[in-house]
Amino acid sequence: MRGRMRDFHGSYIPPFKLGSPIEGFGVGRVVDSTHPGFGAGDFVSGMTGWEDYSLITKLEQLRKIQPESDIPLSYHLGLLGMPGFTAYVGFYEICSPKKGEFVFVSAASGAVGQIVGQLAKLHGCYVVGSAGSNQKVELLKEKFGFDAAFNYKEEPDLTAALKRYFPEGIDIYFENVGGQMLDAVLLNMRTHGRIAVCGMVSQHGVTSPVGIHNLFALVSKRIDMKGFIQSDYHHLFPQFVDAITKHYRDGKIVYVEDVSVGLESGPAAFVGLFSGRNVGKQVVCVSQD
Amino acid sequence: MRGRMRDFHGSYIPPFKLGSPIEGFGVGRVVDSTHPGFGAGDFVSGMTGWEDYSLITKLEQLRKIQPESDIPLSYHLGLLGMPGFTAYVGFYEICSPKKGEFVFVSAASGAVGQIVGQLAKLHGCYVVGSAGSNQKVELLKEKFGFDAAFNYKEEPDLTAALKRYFPEGIDIYFENVGGQMLDAVLLNMRTHGRIAVCGMVSQHGVTSPVGIHNLFALVSKRIDMKGFIQSDYHHLFPQFVDAITKHYRDGKIVYVEDVSVGLESGPAAFVGLFSGRNVGKQVVCVSQD
The missing domain is CATH 3.40.50.720 (NAD(P)-binding Rossmann-like Domain)
Known part of the structure; x- marks a missing residue:
């Protein structure tokens, strides 16, 4: 994300557009969908705006996820993301x-x-x-x-x-x-x-x-x-999820997050990454809903 | 060779010893040998001293070479070396x-x-x-x-x-x-x-x-x-010699050397490498004999 804040077009992902919401990886629940692959109530992970509600038209990076009682949803942005x-x-x-x-x-x-x-x-x-x-x-x-x-x-x-x-x-x-x-x-x-x-x-x-x-x-x-x-290795994603989920359930891998609460906490949480203020994966919780 | 002029022992080859002759890759003719693999008159290529005559005890890098009329002996220090x-x-x-x-x-x-x-x-x-x-x-x-x-x-x-x-x-x-x-x-x-x-x-x-x-x-x-x-790839040396010799004989590869004559021309030729004075592979001809 930091790389996208420079006016540099030679990278693997274009710069952010001034005036548009910042984008990052997020998890959320589908409110409504015209795409047959996703329906209201589905949980998804992918590139979203830093905003309460996102209109997502580029589906390449959007993945349906299965909420499970023993795995926090936010882990799909970290351990399993x-x-x-x-x-x-x-x-x-x-x-x-x-x-x-x-x-x-x-x-x-x-x-x-x-x-x-x-x-x-x-x-x-x-x-x-x-x-x-x-x-x-x-x-x-x-x-x-x-x-x-x-x-x-x-x-x-x-x-x-x-x-x-x-x-x-x-x-x-x-x-x-x-x-x-x-x-x-x-x-x-x-x-x-x-x-x-x-x-x-x-x-x-x-x-x-x-x-x-x-x-x-x-x-x-x-x-x-x-x-x-x-x-570049997306073909390995399913085997990754299987392997890491098993390690996690077997207690062989643990994961630590640093959760800041509220969309308004996002900018400070982001800037904190560059001075190392976070401990573990930085997550911003936009809504508990 | 330049790397061996520093007092640094972490490299793949130890520094030169002060007071001993400089070493480099050379070709020459065997004058006498107690090793069954080499006899007087044989042509060899390997690590030699910058000197008229070398006593060679480490044979790992010494290779017998076959002088051929269409390939200059010095090419075994360059194109075929x-x-x-x-x-x-x-x-x-x-x-x-x-x-x-x-x-x-x-x-x-x-x-x-x-x-x-x-x-x-x-x-x-x-x-x-x-x-x-x-x-x-x-x-x-x-x-x-x-x-x-x-x-x-x-x-x-x-x-x-x-x-x-x-x-x-x-x-x-x-x-x-x-x-x-x-x-x-x-x-x-x-x-x-x-x-x-x-x-x-x-x-x-x-x-x-x-x-x-x-x-x-x-x-x-x-x-x-x-x-x-x-x-690290010495197992490929024979196939390299075959391939390059064929390309050379077929006229598909040419080679340019910069030959300086006389052992006394060695230091200047060596220093010239770092200002790019040489044109092509720098060779010092110690003796035409």
């Missing part, structure tokens, strides 16, 4: 993980990171996460089962910190932040390591992004650094 | 090329680039190369058959230059230089493009390397950027 699917695709399709490998996740308590870390643990990897507060670090260790975690704001030398947490180096880096963290990771990667580039949140809204200086490591360590977008 | 193999592996194994794709090669008249460009043309790709002099640009177009070529020193805006040469964008970038060229390429890549990172010569010896600012393109365009080293 785009962020969860991003974690699933990124970890299994891009990282080529092997049991016993060393995995580092940045923004690890976020909507995507918390799932990546748990999938990596289920896969038999050693997993370390970074986050921006001690509360989040506790969450990573106590709730999500990371082997270790650290508060990057308290590390004056990220390269040294990573060397401490990964004395043998990093096999897999799940990249959510960019900037100085990426540079420090490059110096700590192992030969034939993989970097799944999911996002670079530290660089959003920055007028002159931090330059990355250690890309020569890509050659000396034969690193594969690959950007991806979940929507 | 490490640079040629680097081009072969990088293009076929890392770039996943498809007929009709748009390929950009930097340092395109160099030891590796000239072969990459010719392989890409043989594969049915559209190929543009950059080089650092008008003489080299002519060579690319007239001798190596590139579809277009430009002198990067005469382009004040590399991003705009690439947009001119690739109005539809770049599918494959064969990266030899790093720095500002890489940043400009990132802005001009197509969705699902591939970047084979072979080297970043512009960053050698630079105390503060140029920062790369446009890596967000890896995500928005789902780019796969992969470093590689030819020696």
Whole structure:
């Protein structure tokens, strides 16, 4: 969404239109429909406006969902939605993980990171996460089962910190932040390591992004650094939902949300993402109805 | 070799030892041998000292070569040696090329680039190369058959230059230089493009390397950027020699060397690489004998 607030047309999704409602992923209930696939009362997930009622004409991303008593509806925006699917695709399709490998996740308590870390643990990897507060670090260790975690704001030398947490180096880096963290990771990667580039949140809204200086490591360590977008893998969505729902019901995956209440709380909740104020997946509850 | 002049032990090859001869790839004739695989008079290619006579005890990289009347011995250091193999592996194994794709090669008249460009043309790709002099640009177009070529020193805006040469964008970038060229390429890549990172010569010896600012393109365009080293693919060496020898004999691949004569010319020839003084693969002829 932040990317759509720039006047840049080269991306995979066009900029927001000035004067129109902001769009984002939402869940809701159908009030009325002229489309045979959807009827009044159906629950759906997809691209909606930040508004009480949305008129949806582009149906490509709209999915019917089945409300179930043990799964909060909002999880279809996180664990069972785009962020969860991003974690699933990124970890299994891009990282080529092997049991016993060393995995580092940045923004690890976020909507995507918390799932990546748990999938990596289920896969038999050693997993370390970074986050921006001690509360989040506790969450990573106590709730999500990371082997270790650290508060990057308290590390004056990220390269040294990573060397401490990964004395043998990093096999897999799940990249959510960019900037100085990426540079420090490059110096700590192992030969034939993989970097799944999911996002670079530290660089959003920055007028002159931090330059990355250690890309020569890509050659000396034969690193594969690959950007991806979940929507390229939509054929895997059903198997993702099945797998994650089972893990969740078996108690093998947990999920943490940060819910702010009321449409009017949306802008502050959104801006908070870029200073890391949220703990877990940020959700705005427009209506309890 | 430039990398081995730093006191850095994290690379795939250790630094040079102070007081010992510089090492590099060389061809020569065996004077005497206690190894059953090599006899006096044999021609060999491998890691040798910069010296008139070398005592070679590490045989891993030493290969017997067959001198043939139509192939200069020095070609085993280039077209049929490490640079040629680097081009072969990088293009076929890392770039996943498809007929009709748009390929950009930097340092395109160099030891590796000239072969990459010719392989890409043989594969049915559209190929543009950059080089650092008008003489080299002519060579690319007239001798190596590139579809277009430009002198990067005469382009004040590399991003705009690439947009001119690739109005539809770049599918494959064969990266030899790093720095500002890489940043400009990132802005001009197509969705699902591939970047084979072979080297970043512009960053050698630079105390503060140029920062790369446009890596967000890896995500928005789902780019796969992969470093590689030819020696990881040694099982492909025999098929490489067969394929390239055939192309050479069929007149489908040509090769250009820049030969400096005399061991004493070595240091200047080496330093010249970093200002681009050489035209084609730089070779130092220690002895005509």
